[in-house]
Amino acid sequence: MNDKKLLEVKDLKVSFFTPAGEVKAVGGITYDLNNGEIMGIVGESGSGKSVEAYSILGLLQSPGKVIGGSVTFEGEDVLAFDKRKMESFRGNKVSMIFQNPMTSLNPVYTVGNQLIEALRTHNRTISRAQAGQRAVEMLKLVGINNPEKRMKQYPHEFSGGMRQRVMIAMGLICSPRLLIADEPTTALDVTIQAQILELMKDIQSKTHMAIIFITHNLGVVAEICDKVSVMYAGKIVEQGSVNDIFYSPGHPYTLGLLRSMPRVDAQEYERLIPIEGTPVDMLNPPEGCPFAPRCQQCMKLCLQKMPPYVELGGGHRAACWLRVQEQVNGVDTAGRADSGEADSHA
């Protein structure tokens, strides 16, 4: 059962229709997720990583719109769900936790109230007392001491890390098959982040649910994920297992990200190698590969056409013309105009 595909996203396209023009926030992404897997989605702000997650849950707000592709969850077409079906899908099958726990908890209700409400909204048959019991269990599971007393407290009486624990408890209370965590530790301090990551790993091993972990922190990805999708300007530029991504990156952007970070285990000073240039203006994305203007190894072809995915073995794929060339003939040939030269607009 563990090998079964849980979620399949095919060529998903999401656009925002703004007065300034169409912004293709997600430009056709494809991936699948098995039961019990933890997948990381890495990308900078504006790369479309959150929008993609919102559209799976039908939480996109106007002017955002899914304009193509499909999302299949346990064999069902999610994008075709009506409002009621979607509501039972959310919470029971998939739930989400957000970056800032303070803005996603209601300040005027007690934590217990909100947990009970979350459960009873999705499961009408359960009584209030039963729901309360389950809420206490969940708070215990996420490591909150004195859960009976904490149930009667308001969000402001919790610290940042404790609030995020409450959010996780709320996300898990209906026992979903998939948890989408959108930068759940970004607003937290490193020691608290370590606590939350340990907690999520622990819960995952107990419940065997799948997790999509959205983050910009590669350290967190290395820590918790089984596989990784790297997004740039609304496209997945590379995906593969954590080892593929960290030890044999196939896309220059992934390599650039890895090289631009100081290593915690470095023993002496090494100068950082930054990615030059600035992120893409999504209103006027470049033709061809979105990363081409910042790429050190940019070729003429890169500026003209979006590269296809190249299979690098074991589910590791990257969208880069360099890899296409390598696969065609092993050595580089025509089309390489000014290789090795920085072609940034800076």
Added chain:
Amino acid sequence: MRENYLIEVQNLKKYFPVKGMRGPGVQAVENVSFGISQGETLGLVGESGCGKTTLGRTILRLYEPTQGRILYRNEPIFDSGDLPVVDEAGRESRSRPAAVNMLPYRRKMQIIFQDPSASLDPRMTVGEIIGEAIDIHRLAAGKRERTEMIRELLYQVGLNTEHANRYPHEFSGGQQQRVGIARALAVKPEFIVCDEPISALDVSIQSQIVNMLEDMQKELGLTYLFIAHDLSVVRHISNRIGVMYLGCLVELAESYELNRNPIHPYTKTLLSAVPVPDPQVSRSRKRIVLEGDIPSPMNPPSGCRFHTRCPYATERCKQEVPPFREHAPGHFAACHLLD
């Protein structure tokens, strides 16, 4: 022997009074002493609320210190009085209260803020923002020289000269931070407090700014106090690192020494909590996970402020404040367990 520091703080305290509450209020910085030599970068790390930003601002007297002394090139720029002083002849006396006019020092000491979009006036052009600093300190002889200086600064931080006529909102986050840096450099300072200058930036932009700060330092001989919560970046850029917990400096050492050989239990925890971008390393190492949260600085624990979360705390830690002592050459820490 006294070291020759560019800037030195001694027993610095900063309390923020709380309305309707008796006692000292929020004890944001508690008895911190250290010095920074010319051309050095001192990193300051700690979790949010540990007082690292307050310390940075108090040194610049953007916040008035509650107690202690701040020296710039051995001249006091603040002194609450009553601290022991030893003069050149070895005589001991008590210091006199002092609070000097900061304007001449503002030229020497600058700050780069965390959030560039919030620290630049949205209704001023970039040229006006940078020019204002030049005007206040009367650094330009005439209009032409002023324009020339602004152009030179923009070029230095990697912006185009025509950017001077644009407004901050027309720039990306990384470019805004470059403007913030140009503004700080406009007065030709010697000492810059970098208060989380890269935390608000995208990963791919962070390294650009870090490299630029390093180049500026080499070129202009700047001295930095680099405040951040990202330990890997701080270790990369700093010569020495100070670790703060709940207002106190708990450990101070040369940066790679601190990484190899942390001696304070809190530093050990902090180092083990930083996620490593290397799956094999991060999955094989042992992590110390602390229980609980940081106590409130309004009502800090007695004795060692870390004792409530320290796995090795003893009865003594609850009673006595541990002294900040040198345990190896240049390696300072405040912990009873090391005695």
